[in-house]
Amino acid sequence: MTAAAMARGRFVPFALGLGTLAAFFVAVEVLIRLNAINRYIVPMPSQIALAFERVILEEDIVARFWLTFKEAMMAGLMIAVVGISIGVLFYRFGLLRRACETWVAAMASAPTVLMYPLFLVIFGRSMWTIIMMGFVAGLPPVILKTIEGFAGTRRVLLNVGRSFKLTPVQQFVKILFPAALPTIFVGVRLGLIFTLINIVGVEFLINFGGLGQLINDLAERYDLPGTYAAICFVILVSVCFFVFTERVEKWLRPVD
Amino acid sequence: MRTAAAPAALGDPVTQLRIVIVLTLLVTWELLARSGLLYRDVVPSLLAIGGAMYKLLSSPDYYYHLGVTASEIGTGLAIGGITGLVVGIVLGVNRFLSRTYESFLYYLGPTPKIIFFPIMIMWFGVGPGSKIAMGTLSCFFPIALSAAAGMRQIDKVLIRVGRSFRANSWQMATKIYLPAMRHPTINGVRLGLGVAIIGTLLAETKLSNRGVGFLIIQAYSLFDMPRMYAMLIVLFVLAIGANALVGRLGGLDSLKRA
Numbered sequence: 054m055t056a057a058a059m060a061r062g063r064f065v066p067f068a069l070g071l072g073t074l075a076a077f078f079v080a081v082e083v084l085i086r087l088n089a090i091n092r093y094i095v096p097m098p099s100q101i102a103l104a105f106e107r108v109i110l111e112e113d114i115v116a117r118f119w120l121t122f123k124e125a126m127m128a129g130l131m132i133a134v135v136g137i138s139i140g141v142l143f144y145r146f147g148l149l150r151r152a153c154e155t156w157v158a159a160m161a162s163a164p165t166v167l168m169y170p171l172f173l174v175i176f177g178r179s180m181w182t183i184i185m186m187g188f189v190a191g192l193p194p195v196i197l198k199t200i201e202g203f204a205g206t207r208r209v210l211l212n213v214g215r216s217f218k219l220t221p222v223q224q225f226v227k228i229l230f231p232a233a234l235p236t237i238f239v240g241v242r243l244g245l246i247f248t249l250i251n252i253v254g255v256e257f258l259i260n261f262g263g264l265g266q267l268i269n270d271l272a273e274r275y276d277l278p279g280t281y282a283a284i285c286f287v288i289l290v291s292v293c294f295f296v297f298t299e300r301v302e303k304w305l306r307p308v309d
Numbered sequence: 310m311r312t313a314a315a316p317a318a319l320g321d322p323v324t325q326l327r328i329v330i331v332l333t334l335l336v337t338w339e340l341l342a343r344s345g346l347l348y349r350d351v352v353p354s355l356l357a358i359g360g361a362m363y364k365l366l367s368s369p370d371y372y373y374h375l376g377v378t379a380s381e382i383g384t385g386l387a388i389g390g391i392t393g394l395v396v397g398i399v400l401g402v403n404r405f406l407s408r409t410y411e412s413f414l415y416y417l418g419p420t421p422k423i424i425f426f427p428i429m430i431m432w433f434g435v436g437p438g439s440k441i442a443m444g445t446l447s448c449f450f451p452i453a454l455s456a457a458a459g460m461r462q463i464d465k466v467l468i469r470v471g472r473s474f475r476a477n478s479w480q481m482a483t484k485i486y487l488p489a490m491r492h493p494t495i496n497g498v499r500l501g502l503g504v505a506i507i508g509t510l511l512a513e514t515k516l517s518n519r520g521v522g523f524l525i526i527q528a529y530s531l532f533d534m535p536r537m538y539a540m541l542i543v544l545f546v547l548a549i550g551a552n553a554l555v556g557r558l559g560g561l562d563s564l565k566r567a
Binding site for chain 2: 063066067069070073074094095148149151152153159162163164166167168169170171173174175246249250251253254257258265268269272277280281284287288291292295296
């Protein structure tokens, strides 16, 4: 297949996908104008598009985005430091790992975000409640993937280290950690996604903080185009975040 | 057999370590509760939590709320699961449709679904409808993506066998596709169940007058911390248990052992 044919093969589905989305918005616009859809429940896409400017300028979206970003980064830093440390500890002490790994996996499937009222009592209605909720949600995948990364280090690499008579610290720094890094990053990436989901969610639920609070504020004011525009903005932010971390993961992944 | 197995299990160092960790945590908790270092009731004593759990589990009112939540989650999972499965199969079968539309699912999947709750309230009202919609929306994405991935993993020979027997679309779906993609689909349902529970319960904590989510936020409003801890513990056990049950029913355990 030629390069041009391959490019065409990628472009056509992409264009059709965007075209379908545009056709959907046009259809909704027409149906609302024809009163087939109640305009007090679903605002016109043109109104939503116009509301973007208002939401960005009047609702101080940059400051809100920055606040959510700061919360996510603080929680992200905490899950990376604590999660990787616990993962290393579990890898070093096999008994501890065998005793606790299933608990960590169970924690990953538990609806920990429902602890937010408890965290509200402990940390108050503050940024720390949001950060800690993000931390709790993002921790299990980092721990599990760190263990997986270290345990999956190829034996030949470890043997090379031993043949060079590396000390345990050198073995860790020069062989184990670099070999496990791509898998660890998969865990950090998953953790960051869970963290971001929980941070925006808790901001919305407790009406405090950045982007999540904005949606709640606009919905309580019954500003429908603004609410939809803010939701679109959050979707855009999370998609950009997801794509960015995906690119970094691909960059870190070794070539097979 | 059982009497011989029990001491053997207790002699296992992993079990012993687990017991030590649990006991250490419980003792630390109790000491913290009695120390007065934290606000009273933020860390209630184990006795208070145990008492609250007993009261909770012996209250018929709790089972009514649990039933409401379970029915909302079940309905959401059924609607989102069936829709996700159909969409996943269609995307998995057709490469062109997959390249056109699957990226939307892939990128929308990790967005926080709770932000759609104001829209769901406007569309479906403040009753159970908006909670079911949240459950549906939450579980649709993981199930659809898992089903699509599962479809692509099906052995081509199986598909050719189906076609050579001139199976129609329904027969292909029920006799070839669904049995062959059982494990990825069950994994998707497990993920979907987890997020449906979260989506539904969060919606209940935000705006509802029934359901377990409502009870949790009510305990917060009344500052009844032992009751809140009791409800969270029961909820976690139920959620983890339901997750494990789906995996077992789907035969994931036997797959792992193999």
